[in-house]
Structure formats: C-alpha cells, structure tokens
Amino acid sequence: xxxxxxxxxxxxxxxxxxxxxxxxxxxxxxNQGAVWLQQHQGHPPKLLSYRNNNRPxxxxxxxxxxxxxxxxxxxxxxxxxxxEADYYCTAWDNSLSTLLFGGGTKLxxx
Amino acid sequence: QVQLVQSGAEVKKPxxxxxxxxxxxxxxxxxxxINWVRQATGQGLEYxxxxxxxxxxxxxxxKFQGRVTMTRDTSIAxxxxxxxxxxxxxxxxxxxxxxxxxxxxxxxxxQGTLVTVSS
Numbered sequence: 001x002x003x004x005x006x007x008x009x010x011x012x013x014x015x016x017x018x019x020x021x022x023x024x025x026x027x028x029x030x031n032q033g034a035v036w037l038q039q040h041q042g043h044p045p046k047l048l049s050y051r052n053n054n055r056p057x058x059x060x061x062x063x064x065x066x067x068x069x070x071x072x073x074x075x076x077x078x079x080x081x082x083x084e085a086d087y088y089c090t091a092w093d094n095s096l097s098t099l100l101f102g103g104g105t106k107l108x109x110x
Numbered sequence: 111q112v113q114l115v116q117s118g119a120e121v122k123k124p125x126x127x128x129x130x131x132x133x134x135x136x137x138x139x140x141x142x143x144i145n146w147v148r149q150a151t152g153q154g155l156e157y158x159x160x161x162x163x164x165x166x167x168x169x170x171x172x173k174f175q176g177r178v179t180m181t182r183d184t185s186i187a188x189x190x191x192x193x194x195x196x197x198x199x200x201x202x203x204x205x206x207x208x209x210x211x212x213x214x215x216x217x218x219x220x221q222g223t224l225v226t227v228s229s
Binding site: 032034035037044045046047050051056088090091092096097098099100101102103104 | 217
C-alpha cells in the first residue's frame with residue numbers, strides 16, 4: 001500500500017521537545033519534500049510548514065521541519081497544551097502522480 | 111480575508127450522487143487551485159483531486175476516477191465536487207483547500223461538509 005509512514009502516537013511532557021517523523025521513498029518525500037499539517041479535534045487541518053521548510057505567517061517558531069533522505073521530520077519545542085493534536089505529513093508522488101498523506105500522528109502532551 | 115465556505119451537510123442513499131460547493135472570497139479565485147480532501151470519522155486524510163479554476167483542468171486520484179467530477183463557476187468564485195455511485199465507504203467530511211499551483215501549500219481550508227451515505 002503506497003503511502004507515507006508516521007508513528008500513530010507520540011507522548012511527551014509539557015515543555016519538552018517532540019520530533020515526529022514521516023517516511024516515504026525517493027518518489028515522494030525524498031524527491032520533493034513534504035509539508036506538515038496540524039489538526040485539532042473537530043477542526044480542519046492547518047498548514048504548519050511549506051515544502052522549503054519555511055513557516056507560514058502566524059506559525060510559532062517552536063515548530064520546525066527538516067528532511068533527511070526519504071524521511072521528513074517535524075520538531076516542536078517547548079511543548080504546550082495547545083500542541084496536543086493530530087499531525088499529518090503530505091507529499092506529491094511523482095511515480096503515482098498523486099498526493100499522499102501519512103496516516104497521522106496523535107501527539108499527547110502530558 | 112481569505113475564506114472558503116462550503117455547502118451544508120448531506121445525507122444520501124447508496125448509489126446516489128452528491129455535489130458539494132466551495133465558495134471562495136478574499137482573493138482572486140483563478141489564481142489558486144482548489145483541492146479536495148476527505149476524512150472519515152476518526153480516520154486520516156485522503157486526497158480526492160484538484161481543480162484549476164483558471165482553465166478548468168482537473169486531476170483525480172485513481173481511486174476516484176470515473177466517480178468524481180470537479181467543476182467551477184468563475185462568475186461566482188465557486189468550485190464544486192460531485193461524487194457519484196455513493197457507498198457507505200464515502201461517508202466522510204469533505205474539505206476544499208486552496209493551494210498555490212505546483213506547490214503543497216494547503217494554506218486555506220473550507221470548514222468541511224459532512225456527507226453521510228446511509229440506506
């Protein structure tokens with residue numbers, strides 16, 4: 001099943017750092033990078049990063065993204081209660097000519 | 111400010127079709143693609159396809175090809191997504207999303223439209 005792989009859940013303590021990963025292959029993440037979305041329960045997703053790893057206006061500096069090979073990462077520093085949400089990565093797949101989403105990671109802030 | 115306002119919730123019977131609208135405001139409608147993404151309750155995001163309001167070009171995920179049609183009415187800055195031959199598997203919230211063409215910048219989302227397919 002083609003797609004991007006994300007860990008289903010991550011739990012971290014308040015004010016700690018969480019790093020979420022998104023693994024694809026050379027046709028998607030490894031080729032064109034990925035972007036990250038945050039979704040709070042009952043709301044539409046929100047864009048957290050651009051493909052060049054820059055942040056849209058209004059997104060906290062505590063959110064940063066990077067890529068190494070076929071894996072994209074989202075790092076959230078100084079975790080706050082409002083960071084508790086689902087996080088999705090997405091990337092275009094050149095081989096499949098379609099957009100792929102990861103299965104999402106549920107971040108719990110303890 | 112940029113807004114995408116979607117039509118209201120729908121309840122359909124299996125085999126029927128549904129047409130969801132997405133009205134854009136606060137920007138030049140033809141300058142950005144409209145993408146459609148759906149999410150079943152408690153599940154992840156699933157890509158349906160894209161529409162270029164500028165020329166009407168579309169691209170659909172293979173899973174939906176033959177069942178989905180995306181159109182637009184530029185005179186009222188509105189995009190539409192019609193899905194036919196509905197089954198219970200199509201029960202989901204459908205989102206329209208503004209995207210800069212050629213990028214993955216899903217920067218503005220509609221509020222979502224719940225489509226329920228039930229006999």
